[in-house]
Amino acid sequence: MKGTRLIVAIQGERGAFSHEAARRHLGEAIELLPRSTFDALFAAVASGEADRAVVPIENSLVGSIHENYDRLRALPLHIVGETQVHVRHCLIARPGATLASIRRVASHPVALAQCTRFFAERPQLEPVTAYDTAGSVMDLLRRDGPVTQAAIASKLAAQLHGGTVLLEGIQDDTENYTRFVILSREEGPLEAASKTSIVFTLADAPGALYRALAPFALRHVDLVKIESRPLRGQRWQYVFYIDVLGDPRGPAGEAVAELRQLAQEFRVLGHYPDGIRGNGDGSGAEKAS
Amino acid sequence: MKGTRLIVAIQGERGAFSHEAARRHLGEAIELLPRSTFDALFAAVASGEADRAVVPIENSLVGSIHENYDRLRALPLHIVGETQVHVRHCLIARPGATLASIRRVASHPVALAQCTRFFAERPQLEPVTAYDTAGSVMDLLRRDGPVTQAAIASKLAAQLHGGTVLLEGIQDDTENYTRFVILSREEGPLEAASKTSIVFTLADAPGALYRALAPFALRHVDLVKIESRPLRGQRWQYVFYIDVLGDPRGPAGEAVAELRQLAQEFRVLGHYPDGIRGNGDGSGAEKAS
Numbered sequence: 001m002k003g004t005r006l007i008v009a010i011q012g013e014r015g016a017f018s019h020e021a022a023r024r025h026l027g028e029a030i031e032l033l034p035r036s037t038f039d040a041l042f043a044a045v046a047s048g049e050a051d052r053a054v055v056p057i058e059n060s061l062v063g064s065i066h067e068n069y070d071r072l073r074a075l076p077l078h079i080v081g082e083t084q085v086h087v088r089h090c091l092i093a094r095p096g097a098t099l100a101s102i103r104r105v106a107s108h109p110v111a112l113a114q115c116t117r118f119f120a121e122r123p124q125l126e127p128v129t130a131y132d133t134a135g136s137v138m139d140l141l142r143r144d145g146p147v148t149q150a151a152i153a154s155k156l157a158a159q160l161h162g163g164t165v166l167l168e169g170i171q172d173d174t175e176n177y178t179r180f181v182i183l184s185r186e187e188g189p190l191e192a193a194s195k196t197s198i199v200f201t202l203a204d205a206p207g208a209l210y211r212a213l214a215p216f217a218l219r220h221v222d223l224v225k226i227e228s229r230p231l232r233g234q235r236w237q238y239v240f241y242i243d244v245l246g247d248p249r250g251p252a253g254e255a256v257a258e259l260r261q262l263a264q265e266f267r268v269l270g271h272y273p274d275g276i277r278g279n280g281d282g283s284g285a286e287k288a289s
Numbered sequence: 290m291k292g293t294r295l296i297v298a299i300q301g302e303r304g305a306f307s308h309e310a311a312r313r314h315l316g317e318a319i320e321l322l323p324r325s326t327f328d329a330l331f332a333a334v335a336s337g338e339a340d341r342a343v344v345p346i347e348n349s350l351v352g353s354i355h356e357n358y359d360r361l362r363a364l365p366l367h368i369v370g371e372t373q374v375h376v377r378h379c380l381i382a383r384p385g386a387t388l389a390s391i392r393r394v395a396s397h398p399v400a401l402a403q404c405t406r407f408f409a410e411r412p413q414l415e416p417v418t419a420y421d422t423a424g425s426v427m428d429l430l431r432r433d434g435p436v437t438q439a440a441i442a443s444k445l446a447a448q449l450h451g452g453t454v455l456l457e458g459i460q461d462d463t464e465n466y467t468r469f470v471i472l473s474r475e476e477g478p479l480e481a482a483s484k485t486s487i488v489f490t491l492a493d494a495p496g497a498l499y500r501a502l503a504p505f506a507l508r509h510v511d512l513v514k515i516e517s518r519p520l521r522g523q524r525w526q527y528v529f530y531i532d533v534l535g536d537p538r539g540p541a542g543e544a545v546a547e548l549r550q551l552a553q554e555f556r557v558l559g560h561y562p563d564g565i566r567g568n569g570d571g572s573g574a575e576k577a578s
Contacts, residue, residue, distance in 0.1 A: 210506030
């Protein structure tokens with residue numbers, strides 16, 4: 001990829017938290033491809049239009065973004081990395097606006113819901129639903145509207161679009177982190193990997209899940225995530241997603257191979273450097289040149 | 290409860306799928322207490338205003354309704370039963386309307402999303418978002434509007450509010466089932482129970498989940514559901530919910546007692562008759578007199 005810039009697709013506009021995740025993991029020298037929906041995001045990398053997709057997969061308050069787990073299973077893409085972003089919401093207005101002048105505050109419904117205390121303490125402010133956090137900043141600055149309008153989005157969105165940050169960190173809960181996975185059409189290098197993500201199904205029998213976890217427990221291999229999703233067409237049957245910690249060339253890889261024998265459907269979604277515990281700050285290993 | 294009617298709270302209006310679940314499990318001789326939000330639904334039974342709450346907990350296509358798992362953990366209520374409802378969406382209009390006259394179709398966004406094929410085949414119909422399936426039928430019949438309006442809801446909603454069913458079963462997927470739990474302030478009788486729901490947390494150590502499942506696997510006790518949710522304030526740590534099959538006075542109960550020793554946080558959410566596999570049709574054991 002020397003000389004050419006990595007094309008990185010995200011869901012949302014420039015300055016979205018996904019953009020922050022993309023920069024954190026791949027550096028600033030990327031070409032961003034904003035997409036309006038998650039389906040379009042996955043399609044962008046599957047079709048070759050983008051080199052990578054940066055996909056939110058779970059939030060420390062809200063939990064897993066299940067639809068994206070379903071999409072991971074449906075498409076033959078590979079997880080090649082992960083990162084986490086500390087979600088800090090800012091109140092952003094047009095240059096010249098002051099906090100006292102604001103009456104209406106637009107943002108994505110999830111962002112509005114994460115700032116309930118902010119609104120409860122300021123009954124003069126009316127929350128307005130928008131399609132995207134960063135998009136609500138773009139809308140704000142695009143028109144020559146009054147200075148009574150503001151938006152809730154990341155600091156990056158304010159910087160990129162020329163908005164003024166009136167308040168920082170207005171979310172209810174400071175422990176608000178989103179975990180993102182980085183998708184590619186090709187597998188990541190085995191040597192650099194310290195985490196493996198797997199999707200599988202099991203026979204409907206007592207102890208099936210217990211036996212599926214045995215290969216990991218007996219080798220002291222750590223599972224850091226387990227997720228279940230409904231199996232379409234088989235009522236109250238489930239597909240499991242697990243994240244396994246450890247070098248895939250060692251005991252972790254042996255345990256995965258053993259699970260493959262026990263499972264019905266089975267696929268490794270990817271092996272990649274741990275971006276959550278490995279280096280603490282969640283910054284990525286794969287910087288674009 | 291002889292002589293007095295059981296007061297049963299649901300989220301949504303009369304004729305909502307929750308109403309169908311309430312009737313299926315508790316019979317028709319109940320006094321229904323419609324509530325507009327899930328918080329109000331849980332509060333109705335916690336406060337004593339209602340005797341039971343009927344709560345949707347998972348759907349065979351969409352998966353778990355996670356916010357309701359969180360509410361189960363937060364409040365000291367007991368699951369005393371469960372039932373399932375086959376979600377069959379109907380196109381409902383005012384008496385006198387015909388399919389050819391309809392232009393706008395209102396319903397809850399989830400119901401609209403489950404009828405994408407219906408709309409794709411009929412481009413003349415505009416989907417309109419409403420707060421509730423049965424509520425959109427009530428709105429339709431309340432005003433003297435034109436016969437160009439319709440709603441998507443259950444057949445029961447049409448019957449209760451005097452709407453005409455123009456089409457039945459317009460959902461994309463026929464295997465669309467929702468599972469409901471029935472909540473009470475008091476525990477259900479142990480003698481009648483064949484299922485136990487538990488919530489617990491574990492130490493963050495390799496093999497912790499494997500060891501937690503061992504008491505069940507070694508006794509051939511079947512786990513029919515496992516669900517994980519984020520633990521607030523402890524980033525990337527989880528709380529687990531499991532459903533255990535079997536008489537709580539036998540091996541299933543022994544396994545639960547053993548898990549209690551291994552877990553950190555631990556609570557039995559309830560023991561109740563299996564309403565999914567036990568009697569096939571999902572009809573309940575607790576009929577109101």
